[in-house]
Amino acid sequence: MNIDHTQIVKRVIELSGGKQKLNDEMDQNLARINDKWDQDVGAIGRILRAHLFVEYFVTECLVAFNPALGDLEKARLTFSQKLALIEDYSPEIQELAVGIRRLNKIRNQLAHNLEAKVTDKDKESLLSVKTFRALREALAKPDTPSDSSMDVLEDFAKHVGSRLESLADPDSLANRFQQALREYEKRT
Structure with missing residues (x-):
């Protein structure tokens, strides 16, 4: 099976409500992760x-x-x-x-x-x-x-x-x- 990763990423962006919403969500997740990392x-x-x-x-x-x-x-x-x-x-x-x-x-x-x-x-x-x-x-x-x-x-x-x-x-x-x-x- 050959997966088209470009298509998967495009669909994830759509499901997330667009690039900006996905970027915002990823930034929030990274901030939570960094809170635990930055001890x-x-x-x-x-x-x-x-x-x-x-x-x-x-x-x-x-x-x-x-x-x-x-x-x-x-x-x-x-x-x-x-x-x-x-x-x-x-x-x-x-x-x-x-x-x-x-x-x-x-x-x-x-x-x-x-x-x-x-x-x-x-x-x-x-x-x-x-x-x-x-x-x-x-x-x-x-x-x-x-x-x-x-x-x-x-x-x-x-x-x-x-x-x-x-x-x-x-x-x-x-x-x-x-x-x-x-x-x-x-x-x-």
Whole structure:
């Protein structure tokens, strides 16, 4: 079958109400497409980097806590499934999980809406992880840490990476955090 593309295009123009109407419609479509394409690639990169970073350390903990687990690649676990498998390991991971789930929600919104946003609500959810907030503020003194939602997201990801790496290593900073927590609980 030999298609005459010139005839097809001519008929499409007729069905569209003429050249001008077709051009207007195509311009509107292109504007909608460009709205989705023209995103803040810096923000997208920051969100994806934070998510991938945290997932790396969630996976490291999963392997460390379960040395006979088998091939995780073959298991094809989702981020949420991996988190669920390590969450009950310690109260610290349970606390971190609140913010980790929020980070995953932010990444999922990006994937489904193509909008790279970290809202004030997202920021407050991440800052609701009390140990993260307290450490962030203490380390910034005498200054105050950045109030930028994106900066909070990145700081949270780094905090989670650091904490999970420590928890996966028995001779690490995690032991000092756990000791400090036990000593604090004994005093109160």
